[in-house]
Amino acid sequence: MRPSGRQPSDMRAVTLDRNVAMKAEGSCIVAYGNTRVLCTASVETSVPGWLRGKGKGWVTAEYGMLPRATGSRTRREATAGKQSGRTQEIQRLIGRSLRAVVDLEALGEVQVTLDCDVLEADGGTRTASITGAYVALADAIKWMEERKLTKGQVLRDSVAAVSCGIYRGTPVLDLDYLEDVEAETDANFVMTGSGKFVEIQGTAEGAPFSRAELESLMTLAEQGIGDLSAMQKAALGA
Template sequence: MRHDDRTPDQLRPCSIEPGFIGKALGSALIATGGTRVICTASLEERAPAWLRNGGWVTAEYVMLPGATSPRGRRDPGGRGKEIQRLIGRSLRAAVDLTRLVGPEGEALSLVVDCDVIEADGGTRTASITGGWVALRLALDRLLAQGRLGADPMRAAVAAVSVGLLARHDGGDPLAVLDLDYPEDSTAVVDLNVVALPGQGSVSLVEVQGTGEGGSFSRAQLDTMLDLAEIGIARLHRAQEEALDAAG
């Protein structure tokens, strides 16, 4: 049994509040258990100079100093930069960048900011899941304003963690979904899975996995991916509910 009495395939309570930042083009506050992230999507004044075709989506990620105890640093550091690259790659996988252009064909560039205000594991996966909602709302607004020629969004994208936890009786490690900090910090294996939800199955975008306390078998990997697919389908429903609430 897990320390918070969740079953192995159970997500932490998850909520997504759309429009959390009124002045942002698109925004959402996502809460997964004790982790809370404010996601905002903004239109950049100009696209990257190297861009030759279509538009661009990128991301920035930071954990506010008070999000952890003891106090963290404002500088994202190497870990934060790696996470924001993951978020950017994940969001771009959901967008047809060739269609991210204005009515006259001008390139549009969007940045999704993910600010962690409270951390209890899974900040990068929550940022991707909530960041997609903020991005979807931003694109909806640009379409309504006539600033986009066509909708460039081709799919939703969501992310979740899975892992293997050691058993007290010394048996085979237990595969679990959506690790919180106590689980993440002691996991034998920890994976972050990003996918595009689909009909019947998901399309994987990225799988980041590490044997923190030991190796893992192909069968164990398959079990963890099956759990991730369950979780991502549920998170996609939460995304859809948030968009419905936004109207």
């Protein structure tokens, strides 16, 4: 029995609210249950040095957590003087995931930065960030298209993410914090709207897992991300 009373294949309530940051070219507050992340997309005309003059753009991400997104206050990374290894790992994952569906040549020599700032943390902040950042990115691309700033079709597909895990012996979809702490195995899946994998990260937190267990998590993820992709599509009004 899951702490929330959900069935193994139930996701939490998901919402995607667009246009929540007045100044950003795209923005979205994504909620997976009590986890809430503010995602903004910023279009900037300078690209990293190694890309300059190549006619290609870049998509990158930064991740942060407000100090009191968590049960006890987390130290602010700006005060600590650096981003933790965990933060860097997450923001690298978000950036890679989004780039997987972007045609960087069509984007033109432009950088889009996705800032994912966690307002409330209850498990799944990195997967929610990816799902919400895609919506903010899509809006920013639309903003660019309206100004004829792109060089063709930028988005090749949509992308969304969810975590799955073995909780008390049962494979379950979309772990919340209480489940995450206790799960034997924890896996994050990033998939496209067309059902292909962009990233899979599975970790044995307790006992190592079998191939069969991994297969069952994949099946849950395929279903969950199918639903998330539909919600993204609906939110974007397409």
